[in-house]
Amino acid sequence: MKMLIDSAWVDSSDRSVREVVNSANNDLIDTVPAATASDLKKAVNAARGAKIRMAELPAHERAAVLFRCADVMEKRREELSLLLARENGKPIRQTREELAAAIRIFRGFGEEAKRIFGKSMSLDMVPGMEHHFAFTIRRPVGVVAAIVPFNYPVELYAHKAAAALAAGNAVIVKPPSDCPLTLLHIAEILEGAGVPRAAHQMVTGTGQVVGEYLAREEGIDLISLTGSTPVGQRISRLAADTLKKVHLELGGSDATIICADADLEEAAEAVILGRLARGNGQICCAVKRVFVAEAIHDKYVKILSEKAKKLIVGDPLDEQTDVGPLITESAAKDVENDIQNAVSLGARIRAGGGRRGAFIEPTVLETVPPEAKMMKEETFGPVVPVIPFRTMDEVVGLANNTPYGLQSSVFTNDLTTALDMAYRLDVGGLIVNWSSAVRVENLPFGGVKMSGHGRESIHDTLLEMTEQKTVIIYNALSVFNKTGQ
Template structure:
């Protein structure tokens, strides 16, 4: 499949390609161009030329285009599920139950919100000398937005960035994940055929160190919207600062779950197994990663987790019976394998799992995990679950906050005061109560603190405003009503 630059489906300028493989068996699914710096420059130049035409498109027309794309996604749902399942590594169960449908909902949501991006009217009679004056604010497009999309939920996360950027009247250049761009390229045809101005939407395939790095540094791009690792987020921030681009970063997480002694151990165990092992094969920024359990029920939760994990089907992600599929790449599997080995060498006890075959790692359950253990210090992007006892809720909150990350957290308890205190004290962007943390709803603001992000939130209206310029207009002596 080719990439889209300036309204044309093209190969890379030097003819280089990437091979896209099934993460489980290595079979070749297709090829995509490996874009060069020259390709990026061409796309940016085209977007800069197209941004005035996109800005002139009225909100109702932007909404119509997005509605059309959402309808096309729904109409081609089964084909898109099969395509994404094959290239991405998430299980058929998960993709069939969520991602493609979520993308259609997200795009439809931005279609509606495109018609509601309203400013304010501000009377100025509170200030002496401006009694008969008036001001208003209006949101206008930024110009060119670059969207850098990760592998784990590529279609869903991309939909926030692309549909949000277009809904706000911008041109958008997408850098697709190198491991799994095929479904995004297919959906890009729907955008192109829906009637966007030439070069309003472009999609590049290629290596992050080439495409992403160039988009971050080049003049002409007004904003970078990145979902990815903290390491990459820092590199993008440094590069973007040279041209004073806006930067929206949704980065890594090491999300904590607190399980208090008044909850059913089986219900808690079911939630953390689902939130750690069967959601994205553990490769989600907001998945369950550190679990702190009241010592009065710790062993009961551990026993239930082991029983539930033994019942999981591990293997080929394209088999509808599979619960846990492979990691996205050999490099990803190497990293998780290293972290498992480090955890054991640091004194943690591996109760089950942690066995690697190619890119597959069987779900690993740990106990006896010290506070300075790798599993609690680093983000582990794979099916690894540390279960740590605590004595008091204050201790649990302190353990949860003892992290460089601050994306989401969860607490399980029926104690209302404990819930309210924890939600105020936890240093995260979102707290989920009595449900696992691997939860993101498009109608809610999403983002994190510390090394999980730069404080910006992604969501319908949050994204529209973030991808817009706010302009203030002042009318001096617009009327003659007040006595001055």
Template sequence: MQMIINGEKRDSANGKVIEVRNMATQELIDTVPAATVEDAQEAIEAAQLGAKIWSQTPVYQRVEILNRFSQMLRDNKGELARLLSTENGKLLVQAEGEIETAAAIFDGFAAESKRLFGQTIPLEIQPGLEKDLMITKREPLGVVVGIIPFNFPAELFSFKAGAALASGNAFIVKPPEDDPLTVIRMVELLHEAGVPKNVLQVVTGYGEEVGDYLAKSPSIQAVSFTGSTEVGTMIAQNGAKNLSRVFLELGANDATIVCEDGDLDAAVDFAIAGRLLASGQVCCSNKRILVEKSIYEDFKAKLVDILSTKRIGNQLEQGTDVGPLINEGAAIKVEEQIQHTIGQGAKLILGGRRVNEAFIEPTVLEVTKDMDIAKDMEMFGPVFALMPFETQEEAIEIVNQSNFGLNSSIFTRDITKAMDAGNKIQAGVVSINGGTVYRPICCAFGGYKKSGIGREGILYTLEEFTQIKSIVLRGVM
């Protein structure tokens, strides 16, 4: 596939490409251009012109286009899901769910943009301004850059592009290098739905080159990035130099607490579903599982029994439970993290091996709170780190010892204990009697501490991608 700049499908200026492979079979799916900074600059210039056009397009017309696109997503769900599953490695059924979620996100932004109202404020609240009337309105920022991670490219493209377009901004997307094809196809469909060619650009390439260039450009007004804390920190520093707005959803090491009065079977089921989704490559999956000591052995036995039946294999085949990681390097890193944790004294209960280049077996480790995995080492793979605890205070202390704080959860039938945990856990979402993988499209999704800056969700992103203007009528009251 080619990238799309100003409506033109094109190769990179230097002709270089990036290979996209199905990691289950190592087969080449396609190539995309490895864009240059010159390509990125052309996209910025086109978007600057597009921002002027799109900001003046009536809301109802933008809504019609976005609703048309969401229907096109549903009409093409089979094609898009298969493409996503093939290039990403997640199970086909999971890819189908992601495409449906993407359509719902665009529906949500289109609907909410019609209610993005301002205020009318009589200024008689302040002496000397009794006859003045202030009217506020929300206007788009201008050009927004979205840098998308590999794990949920369709969904996260929708959160960023849907918000930007619904609120009247031009949008430039830098898709992930490993699985950019679904995002490119979605951009094609958006253009077919009626988004002007210079309003929406897709620039493929490497993050350290074109992603960095886009994020530090003084000609863009905002950057929305989902990815690692290290890269997010650099983007924040670059944005500060231009006073660009920066929205960051970053690393996480989310925890689940299972109390002795909680539903043990439900806790096991949610833990497995959350950690095997996308082969464990989910920012808000339950990477640490804290289980009350009195039920710890029962939880471990149930978890191991079920995980022992899970089958790794080709993500497109029925009967597969765990697909490959996004690339071989990612699998090697998880394998090294497992060995590092064992070297720190962890006990390997199940799995632990890398298989066929890019697969990681479902793995269960018994760990202690002083190990790296219990603090700030984020494992992006199907690895379950188990820890016993004796008191809820101890469990919350372990949860909060991490520099991250995206999502968390607790299983208990005691509402007082649940609310105590909800109030004390330092995380953006605390799910009670459910898993940590919880992100309704209306949710103010985002983390505490080094898990990010800002919140992403239907109403919240529209507000963050707009700015308030006040028009004052003097002496009219």
């Protein structure tokens, strides 16, 4: 496939390409251009012109473009879901769900485009300002660079690109290097839906070339990145020289706390669906650490391990598959190394633990020491360490003992305990009686500490991608007695 620059489908200026491979069988699916600095310069220049056209486009027309795109995506949902399963490795049942979420997000931003409001304010709180009137308006930031990760590329692309267009911005999308094809097809759909020229561009290539160029480029007004924390740190440093806005949704070491009064079957099923059998374990807010009350620890580990052993690992196109391959064999080797590191430090494998190519068996470990790598850093695969705790104070300390702070969850039937955790855990979101791997498109999503800053949702992202402008009209009011000028 080609990439999209200035509403034209083009090769890279030096004709270089990257291969897109099915990690389940190593089959070549397609190639895409490997963009150069020259290609990126053209894209940014085109976007600077497009931002003017977008800022002048009425909200109802921006909404109509997003609605038309969503309608065609829905008609082509099965085709796009199959392609996503092939290039990404997520099981087909889950890629269908991802397409459905992206369609909802496009429609949601279409509606929200018509609800970008300012505020009106009288100034009579200040002596001498009684006759003056002020209001705010929200205007597009200009050109948005959207850097999309591999794990949920279609859904997270929708959160960024549809939001940028709804707000009246031009957007340059960097799709994930290993699975860009589904997004390129959606870019074709968006072009057909009538998006203004160069308002939506998609430039393929590596993060080192494309992502870093966009971060440095003064013609970019906002960077929206979902990715790892080290990548977020790098992008932030590069963006600092131009003081552009940076919106980061980064990694997590998400804790699930299972109290003694929890429903163990439900808590085990939540961890299965919130880590081992969801996105092949490659989700930023998936369950990364499970803390279980000491009194129920052994019973819980037995239930969880038995469920993990029943999961079907295999071809992502097979309707029965629960767990597909990781995005690359290299990624699977990283997860395997994390498992071996934990075992070398005393952890016991209760289920799984093996690797075949890019496939990792759903793995449950116990007696994992705090110095194990997976307890300190993000392991991106279907692996769950289970750790006992004695008191709530102890588990709060354990859960917060991480540089990350994306989401957590707690299983309890005690409302006071649940609310206590909401206040004490250093995270951007807490889920009660389900896993941490919950994201609903109309709710604010994002983290604290090294998990990033800013919030994404159908409402919040529009606030991130617009600027608030204050307007003051002198001598506009006569309702108050004159006491000043």
